[in-house]
Amino acid sequence: MATPNDDGCTLTGALSVTTEIARCVTLIHGPAGCAHHNFSLLHALHASRDFALPPPVLSTDMTEKEVIFGGEQMLEEAVFCAAEKKPDLICVLSTCVAAAIGDDVEAVCRIPSVVPVVHIPTAGFLGGGFLAGHIQALISLSRFAGQCERVPSVNLIGEKTLEYEVDEHYREVVRLLTLLGAPVNVRFVCGATLDGIRRLGGASLNILRDPSMRPVGDHLHRELGIPYIDSFPLGLGGTLRFLELVGRQLSLDPSAAVAAEEALQKEVIGTFAPLRRKRVTFPAGPAAESASRFGYELAETLDLEVREGGNPVPLPDPFPVGTSGIRRLLHRWRRKCHA
């Protein structure tokens, strides 16, 4: 079944990646409107994460004249102008119109420039939606990653930069990795730099945000030989398994980390003991389906009764990450149950 991530436009998905990279200019080759509505969306979402500056997005402002006579020369001039701003990287994103008239955007991006230029094909009419654009951008950018000395560390791959609580999810993963003694090498791409992307090959393990990022995990495995696990930790048992899995992959003994986390989970569950034997109802619909197994796990642990007519409790998708995510969720459940 299609999910909201499968809908939308590849251009927006790719922008959610490129606008995260420090000192990177994103140049959209197409009509100004394609840039404008994405810019507005990103600006609003970035503001909610306290980003001080608007996203550095430029448009070639293609008009009917370029549609008729071709837009390659205009793009070349726009890349030159973008390079004059001396960014670390220029990402050129194509649009429906540029692809429909056959502009060879890739060829223009290969013209030698003082700044690295990467083309990310994002003509929405070719299909794929937001998620395909997100994946395509990560794969295109990974060309800058080279082999380098490997240390026991992890890369975080494919964080959903526009999702609610993205920073909370990150902090929870870092907390868990710290229990294991495993540092984060590179976030690809939240807050990444071009130098960071070049150092991707230094990690021993990639942790994907969720299984939808498997194409990126597979690509990096092929190119850099880095194995991956396909999700951030979700649910009580899932968080403990995450620690075991990462520990095994990095040849670190996870037992102390698992014991510490189990103790924390007992404490959290104890805090929410007043919820015991409450009746709750999970939201219906496909969005909540994937989160429901974690919901049932929580309900069983807390001895809640899930049935129709109970207190309606939220079951967010994506499900909150790790034990800290569960704590935040249980606060919301407690309010709904008036416990």
Added chain:
Amino acid sequence: MKQIALYGKGGIGKSTTSANLSAALSEQGLDVLQIGCDPKRDSTRMLMKGRLIPTVMDLVRERGDDRSLTLDDVVYRGYHGVRCVEAGGPEPGVGCAGRGIIATFQILERLGALRADVVVYDVLGDVVCGGFAMPMREGYAEEVYLVTSGELMSLYAANNICKAISRLSSRARSRCRLGGVICNAKNLPREEELVAEFAGRIGSSMIQFIPRDQVVQSAELNKKTVVEFAPASGQAAVYRELAWKIMENSRLDVPVPLEIEELEALAYGYSE
């Protein structure tokens, strides 16, 4: 006002036929406007003594926008007062020529250029995209004439154009119809019979047979239409006959395109 469009395979003689037709129509005392709808821009050259006139798209490219264009910038008067326009388009291999045709029509509409007793649209070889179907859309040509020889690939292109006419004519308010088939002969055996049968099979008729004649090449080498270069020739008489028939023609059909196997069998039957 009568608006007609000539379509056919590239190199089949559409521009030669269109220019001679326009010349012959003008000799009847009619105000004729010929619009070349092909980036090659050579539709009206023989009417303009061999001159390649500035195209609408050239002017847009040079000036950056079309707001400053006037009628005098885009319309050129040629042989016997025939008014000539070339749409033009992008350099080969870049951009979208079809969109160029659409933009040209919008500019010509805005300038009020599409006024004449007869407007002749000479359109690029095949209806490769929606832009080249523009002359068939509502408000423009109501009669399409297919120019073809008896060669299979020429008939194949003509048959494809029938598909476009058939599709467009099914739209509400569409008045675009097939006026007939013009055989521009290549001196193939039984060519006239073959093209006449093709025309009948698609539900139309062959309106004119234009024999192959050296005078056409001579006229072009002298940068003139046959009607101007050799007005007393038999070939000029054929073009005048075509002009007369088109003005009198009241048979307008929705064509029924042939399946490829049927078309091949038809051509094969005349190949012995």
